[in-house]
Amino acid sequence: MRTDEIRRRFLEFFRARDHHVLPPDSLVPSGDPTLLFTGAGMNQFKDEFYGHGDESLKRAATCQKCLRTGDIENVGKTASHHTFFEMLGNFSFGDYFKRESIEWAWEFMVEEMDIPPEQMAVSIFEDDNEAEQIWRDIIGVPEERIFRFGEGENFWPPHARTQGPDGPCGPCSEIYWDKGVGCTRGGCDPACDCGRYVEVWNLVFQQFDRQPDGTLAPLPMKNIDTGMGLERMARVMQRVETNFEIDIFVPLIEAVTDICGLDEPLSAGTTEKVRRIADHARAVVFCIADGVIPSNEERGYVVRRLLRRAVRDAFQLGVGRPFLTELIDPIVEVFRDPYPELEESRSHVSTVIRQEEEAFQKTVRRGSAVLQEHVANLKRQRSTVLRGKQVFDLYQTYGFPVEMTESLLAEEGMHVDTQGFLREMEAHQSLSKGASGFEGSVFVSGPLSRLQNEADETEFTGYSTLESLAAVVGIIREDELVECLEAGQEAAIVLDRTPAYGEAGGQVGDIGCIIGEGTEPGRFEFTGVRREKGFFLHMGTLKEGTLRRGQEVSCRVDKETRMATARNHTATHLLHFALRHVLGEQAAQSGSLVSDEKLRFDFSHPTELGAENLRKVENLVNRRILADDPVATARMSLSEAREAGAIALFGEKYGDIVRVVSVGDYSRELCGGTHCERTGQVGLFRITRESSVAGGVRRIEAVTGLNSLALLRQREEQIAEVCRILNTQESELLRRAEEVLEEIRSQQKELQQERERAARSMASGSLLDRAEQVGDVQLVVARMPGSHAELRSAADVLRNKHERTACVLASDSDGKVALVVGLSRDLVGRGWSARRLAQEAAAVVGGGGGGRDDLAQAGGSDVARIDEALGRAREMVRHLAEDAET
Numbered sequence: 001m002r003t004d005e006i007r008r009r010f011l012e013f014f015r016a017r018d019h020h021v022l023p024p025d026s027l028v029p030s031g032d033p034t035l036l037f038t039g040a041g042m043n044q045f046k047d048e049f050y051g052h053g054d055e056s057l058k059r060a061a062t063c064q065k066c067l068r069t070g071d072i073e074n075v076g077k078t079a080s081h082h083t084f085f086e087m088l089g090n091f092s093f094g095d096y097f098k099r100e101s102i103e104w105a106w107e108f109m110v111e112e113m114d115i116p117p118e119q120m121a122v123s124i125f126e127d128d129n130e131a132e133q134i135w136r137d138i139i140g141v142p143e144e145r146i147f148r149f150g151e152g153e154n155f156w157p158p159h160a161r162t163q164g165p166d167g168p169c170g171p172c173s174e175i176y177w178d179k180g181v182g183c184t185r186g187g188c189d190p191a192c193d194c195g196r197y198v199e200v201w202n203l204v205f206q207q208f209d210r211q212p213d214g215t216l217a218p219l220p221m222k223n224i225d226t227g228m229g230l231e232r233m234a235r236v237m238q239r240v241e242t243n244f245e246i247d248i249f250v251p252l253i254e255a256v257t258d259i260c261g262l263d264e265p266l267s268a269g270t271t272e273k274v275r276r277i278a279d280h281a282r283a284v285v286f287c288i289a290d291g292v293i294p295s296n297e298e299r300g301y302v303v304r305r306l307l308r309r310a311v312r313d314a315f316q317l318g319v320g321r322p323f324l325t326e327l328i329d330p331i332v333e334v335f336r337d338p339y340p341e342l343e344e345s346r347s348h349v350s351t352v353i354r355q356e357e358e359a360f361q362k363t364v365r366r367g368s369a370v371l372q373e374h375v376a377n378l379k380r381q382r383s384t385v386l387r388g389k390q391v392f393d394l395y396q397t398y399g400f401p402v403e404m405t406e407s408l409l410a411e412e413g414m415h416v417d418t419q420g421f422l423r424e425m426e427a428h429q430s431l432s433k434g435a436s437g438f439e440g441s442v443f444v445s446g447p448l449s450r451l452q453n454e455a456d457e458t459e460f461t462g463y464s465t466l467e468s469l470a471a472v473v474g475i476i477r478e479d480e481l482v483e484c485l486e487a488g489q490e491a492a493i494v495l496d497r498t499p500a501y502g503e504a505g506g507q508v509g510d511i512g513c514i515i516g517e518g519t520e521p522g523r524f525e526f527t528g529v530r531r532e533k534g535f536f537l538h539m540g541t542l543k544e545g546t547l548r549r550g551q552e553v554s555c556r557v558d559k560e561t562r563m564a565t566a567r568n569h570t571a572t573h574l575l576h577f578a579l580r581h582v583l584g585e586q587a588a589q590s591g592s593l594v595s596d597e598k599l600r601f602d603f604s605h606p607t608e609l610g611a612e613n614l615r616k617v618e619n620l621v622n623r624r625i626l627a628d629d630p631v632a633t634a635r636m637s638l639s640e641a642r643e644a645g646a647i648a649l650f651g652e653k654y655g656d657i658v659r660v661v662s663v664g665d666y667s668r669e670l671c672g673g674t675h676c677e678r679t680g681q682v683g684l685f686r687i688t689r690e691s692s693v694a695g696g697v698r699r700i701e702a703v704t705g706l707n708s709l710a711l712l713r714q715r716e717e718q719i720a721e722v723c724r725i726l727n728t729q730e731s732e733l734l735r736r737a738e739e740v741l742e743e744i745r746s747q748q749k750e751l752q753q754e755r756e757r758a759a760r761s762m763a764s765g766s767l768l769d770r771a772e773q774v775g776d777v778q779l780v781v782a783r784m785p786g787s788h789a790e791l792r793s794a795a796d797v798l799r800n801k802h803e804r805t806a807c808v809l810a811s812d813s814d815g816k817v818a819l820v821v822g823l824s825r826d827l828v829g830r831g832w833s834a835r836r837l838a839q840e841a842a843a844v845v846g847g848g849g850g851g852r853d854d855l856a857q858a859g860g861s862d863v864a865r866i867d868e869a870l871g872r873a874r875e876m877v878r879h880l881a882e883d884a885e886t
Helices: 003-015 041-050 098-112 129-139 230-237 250-260 268-289 298-316 324-334 346-380 388-398 402-411 418-431 447-452 559-583 610-626 638-643 705-726 730-769 788-801 825-829 834-844 863-885
Strands: 059-067 084-093 120-125 146-149 167-178 197-210 216-229 467-477 484-486 490-495 512-516 522-532 535-548 552-557 589-594 599-604 631-637 657-663 667-670 685-694 697-704 772-774 777-783 805-813 816-823 848-851 855-860
Touching: 003 059, 003 084, 003 098, 003 230, 041 059, 041 084, 041 216, 059 268, 084 098, 084 230, 084 268, 098 129, 098 167, 098 197, 098 216, 120 129, 129 146, 129 167, 167 216, 197 230, 216 230, 250 268, 250 298, 250 324, 268 298, 268 324, 268 346, 298 324, 298 346, 298 402, 324 346, 346 388, 346 402, 388 402, 388 418, 447 467, 467 484, 467 535, 490 522, 512 535, 552 559, 559 589, 559 599, 559 610, 559 657, 559 667, 559 685, 559 697, 559 705, 610 685, 631 638, 638 657, 685 705, 697 705, 705 730, 730 777, 730 788, 730 805, 772 863, 777 863, 788 805, 788 816, 788 855, 805 834, 805 863, 816 825, 816 834, 816 863, 834 848, 834 855, 834 863, 855 863
Parallel strands: 120 146, 777 805
Antiparallel strands: 059 084, 084 216, 120 167, 167 197, 197 216, 467 490, 467 552, 484 535, 490 535, 512 522, 512 552, 522 535, 589 599, 599 697, 631 657, 657 667, 685 697, 772 777, 805 816, 816 855, 848 855
């Protein structure tokens, strides 16, 4: 029985018994600030359980979206644990109680789910004789299949009777499916963790209100709160071993497996990660669809944590690219009927996930590399504890989540110095986030060498067509030539001819599909094409059917992607021409990347171009596009191409015969890529970024066509939003922005003046009162709030208004150490130097400083050692005073 059918039958069963079938509450509980997320079906009925809600609502049934992270470390490891899950529930608010609840639950299991009574068992609270009597005498469950447990298992919330929390509670009774096979221990019961008994349905008999003094007061009315895990019920009905094998998880698990390039059978560790990715992905999708955006606070932090755990698992399985958006479609499709809002928010969810994942991918790569170095060092030292400071540095410097550090270390049998990390975190707070299985060298030897002896090089037909008939000459899977490919398997397909462009010259490979002809049709979708030893390797997955060596196929390139890539490639030639025209011929190409989304062009130039030059370059490219100049190609000898003035990419290897791409009469380059037929097809060209790649090498990134349109619309939206925020029209935006900035500057100036006045007042009062007498010198050593400016103001008061006075002042200014040393003129006359004192103190906190003999300032990074630095300055003043006395 499919999961959708179980959900439907449950709700209809209770609708027929006069229950109001209500829609699920949002994952963000409405009107309940005590909860981060909805974690049970009863959450939306708190008022009803207390008798304060809708008095007409006596019976209800729901299928509730839930999110719990208390057992997050068990997700993927066990057969049943999830973060996001669905809970079926029927509720009674002062209406029916134990007997009806038990009778209907049993009826549903036996009649609707068709589960034989002998395959079920039940548990009750150890003191609940009433429930036992109902199960035994009315339902007819044999006494040996009724188990009594304590408040840890059969009281809800667990241990509430003795430990709390306060509020509605009561005994519960659980229904289990008995697989009949488990451990060999005699007397195995539902409390055993062997897996024989699968907990399916919990019936909570809410009859008490726990008071702060621990007493159990009767509720004004007795209630029923039941919860059936939909995934667990589906597991029972579909007779599979884990929740991850039911129909609503299979497409997601398959998608994750495909993305990771995994083949069955999977190891236990790999299976755990795949399941966790699937679980966390659907949790993230549902949360974002319900309005929770990843952040560093509360609900947003939970979502960010789930997303990052999924990315970390995929990274360890070899996925080094953003991938989570690829899981949105299977999730939306599976839940299309019960949760149509997912389809409506699909675009929004995709945008949020993509942005969050792209940012975190960089963090994972950097942080994982650093952590692996720490692990290697610990192994050499035969240690198992990573120091708190190192954990904090990973968190602070690389944005690497502590949970990820803990998880990765656990896999190595190591752990975090938690207390040390907390100390580092507290100190900081007081002072102030793999590559595809076919990448690498797997194809450059072995099977390709064999294939070279059996087949000619691949013929490329893609300059003139996007579809070609061909024959399969090679199937490479797991570094072996195989004869046949089955559905779901990932491989590299080699054809005798192909219209698909193979990655080269900075242009990415095409995407598309290979369709088998004849009696055994198959559909192979490739997401990239590489070139090795003259062969074009179409890398992807067989989605359906079979594919065999020697089979006739049709290879089809995705037209939209190809054309977008062609627009960007032609635009790179126009950009190269424009750069040489504006900057001079020294602006030579040193690299490029051309995809369907954008173009990236690296070129020689010593300095930043500046806004004016960028505008000139962009204007020139767009003028050539508007001119609709022809783009022509020709094959000729390398010497002929050079004589014709064709530009070759430095360091690139060319054969005797080369392909020359000409644009109008002003651009001629050696190029094997795909292009537009005329420049007008490029559309609008917009530069999005100019940056430095290395010394003497600059990079320009740009978009064309529809991507330019999207960019313009994005900027229009941003301008409109700024206008809304500043409450002005677009024509007045600049003037209004200048007004706001001037207001801010004025307020900041006034604030700074007030801070300096406060510092001077402090110097005249409390600071001077704390002065130490060192010989004949008044010494003020103190920590105070403020920046260098405030510290200087205080020091000026102390040194100018008082003779024989020295002051050493320090503060934590935005996580950095600020130090100021001031000396009265008579002390400078003795040969004392504020500059030397400041430098000595700054050395303690990892910094330096300078200034005059009467007033100097310094800084540092180690705010935890400020007191030590002040102590160092105090000792130096004491030595100077002692020397003066002698």
